[in-house]
Amino acid sequence: LTYSLSESCGWVTVTPTGGTSTGEHDTITVNIDTTGLSVGVHTCDITITSDGGSGTFTVQVTIVADTTPPEINNIDASPSPQTINGYVNISCTITDNVGVDEAKVFITYPDASVHEFDLLLQRGDYYFTQQYTVAGIYEYYIYAKDVNGLDTASRILQFEIIETDEVPPVITDVAVSPALQDFGEDITISCNVTDNVGVADVRIRVTYPDDSIQNFSIYQNHTGDMFYSIKSYQLMGAYEFYIYAVDTSGNGNVSSVYGFEIDDLSPPVIENVSADPPTQNVGDHVNISCTVTDNVEVDEVFLIVIYPDDSHINISISHTDSVYFSNRAYSLIGTYEFYLYALDTSGHSIQTESHTFEMQDLTPPEVEIVAPATGAKVGDDVLIKWNATDNAANTTLLITIKYSPNNGITWHNIVTDTENDGEYVWNTTGLDDSNEYLLEISAKDASNNVGKAISDEFTVDNTVPSIIIEKPEGGKMYVFDREVLPLVCKKAFIIGKITVQATPSDTLSGIAKVEFHVDGTYKAQVTTSPYEWTWDEKIFGAHTIKVTAYDNAGNKIEKEIEVFIINPL
Known part of the structure; x- marks a missing residue:
């Protein structure tokens, strides 16, 4: 689309006067120059001609008469009085509804001569500054004219130039x-x-x-x-x-x-009070800190801590620059109350409000199993021994003991919440024999923290060993420790000394010892194979030999044999 524009009057111009358009919006600028237009309403037609059609729109402007002259305000001459050769600055503000065209100052000197000067404009104010070489009274007024020729003048004012100034401020x-x-x-x-x-x-x-x-x-x-x-x-x-x-x-x-x-009228200022951590394990440290400042100087800062049992401490605390702190351990369980007190060098003091922190028992007791020892063989009544301690002072510990017959696969209670006296007798009668027994001893403190220990494997053996008296045998005759011939009686017949021989056996815990008695009197003990004892003493008559075998779990078995012996030595 090609278009052109034209206007019907000389006080309107359009830009551009023509062009081409592909459908977008084209901006047309209309400029109006009112110079020379008379008061009243003026209209101008602007015609648009294009190969797609033509049209006309009208521009109208109303010219009104300017009847308001400029306004002159804030007139000042400073300083006044001023000494000879000093500067005086005359200033004012001039405003007009259309525009200021001229601004002047007319000054009448002491010799009655009149001088006219243009005022300068700076930041909205009009001014004129110059030196004066003649002493006396100077009169001046401001004259202003707007762009339409309307003018006005201010009232007449004065300033004074003096020979010398001898008046002090x-x-x-x-x-x-x-x-x-x-x-x-x-x-x-x-x-x-x-x-x-x-x-x-x-x-x-x-x-x-x-x-x-x-x-x-x-x-x-x-x-x-x-x-x-x-x-x-x-x-x-x-x-x-x-x-x-x-x-x-x-x-x-x-x-x-x-x-x-x-x-110094002000006390110190205490800020940023904290207890870190606010909840701590009993026996561990809590760091109490704050910031203390003073307009002159801080003299000392005290920490007062009230314990759960109502005892208290009052201590002077350390500082790095303005940060004061106390890092201490506390051994009682419960809520602690604390506050801080600061004193400056002028004797002014201040105390904080109460703060709190908590000491809890977060650490479980420690348990050590003393007996049965690793690899021990036990049976019947077993003495269990342990040591159990807690980090909290004066805490009562409750002991629970369990056993496992199968290396920890299953567990069974022996006793629950017994006192912590370090010993307990466990009756193992009726339990299956096994070398895979474990003990678990747990200790619970007043805060319900539980610590435990598990023993190494040990053997429970409630089966007595077996034993055979190999020599002498009933119905046989022995001469000087040698078997010579069989007899028809049940007793053994012995001439001279005899070596009593026994064969004990225990498959689980093993043989600990074999004891030999004659007629109930202890004669000998043997702890390793061969299990034998030579009976060689002056003796005559019928007697009873008893052999007792003990296994490592404390189980025992006895065997006896009746003999008739002649040993004159």
Whole structure:
């Protein structure tokens, strides 16, 4: 699509005046120049012609008459009075509903001559600054005209140029706040200073408690005629000060002497109180820490801890910079209450609210099985021995004992929650023989922590061994320890000495020993094979030989044989 634009009047221009379009939106800019248009309503037709058709739209503008002249406000000449060869700045604000075209100042000198100067515009203000070499009264007014020729003038004002300035500044309303201030906090000193020409500087001279002196300017800190200082002072004690002011002519003035005092009025500040960890295992350490600061200096920090039994400690604690801490172990189970107390070098103190931490028994008891020992062979009544201890003081332990006949596959109770006296007699009568027995001894403390130990394998053997008396045999005759011939009687007949021989047997726990008795009197003991004893003593007559075999589990068996012996030696 190709198009062109045209207007029916000279005060309207369109951009662009033609172009091509493929369907997108084209921007047409209409510029209106109202220069030379009379007051009233003006219209202009803009025609669009294209190969796709034509159209017309109308632009209308209304011209109104400007009847409002500029406004002149905030007129000032400063300083006044001013000395010869000094600068005076004349300033004002000028506004108009359409636009300011001219801004001037007309000055009548003391000799009645009139001088016209253009005002400069900067940041919305109009001004004119120059030197004056003649003393006297100067009159001036501001003239302004807008773009439509409407003008206005201000009232006539004055400023004065004098030969010399001998009038010092005036210092009033000296104030200090507060008169007593906390160390490290600000003191505000303020005053009003005025001068007939101009203030050049305002200073404060401060005498410190140690008689040192500080003299500093506050000229840059002012609101109107009020000058001020806001600062802190780093010595405690009484201060004196006075204000010194000088004007642009070098005239000076000094105020009366005033005073204020700096003291330590604040206690220390305790923050970030913590107990780490808040719940701890009894006997382990809890770190109690806090941050303590003071506007002067912290003297000492104390920790007060109240124990579960209402006993307490009150200790001075260490610090690194402003962090104070106590890392201690606590041995009682229960809730501990603590608070912190801080003292500064001025005697001010503060105490925190109460805090708590908890000591719990989180550690199980320790158990050691003493008997039966590894690989022991036992039977009948078995003495079980153990040692059980706990980390918590004065804690009663309850002991539970179990056994397994099959190397831990199954477990059976022997006794539950018996006292911790270190010994218990276990009756194994009726239990199956096995070399795969285990014991488990568990100890439970007052906090229900359970510690346990499992023994190594041991043997339970409740079966008596077997034994055969091989020599002498009944119905046989022995001469000097040799079998010579059989007899028809049941007794053995012995002449001279005889070696009593026995063959014991125990398949599970093994033979521990064999004892030999004659008529109930102990004669000998043999612990290794061959199990034999030579009976050689002067003796005559019928007697009973008894042989007793013991296995390693304590089981025993006895065998006897009747003999008739002649041994004259």
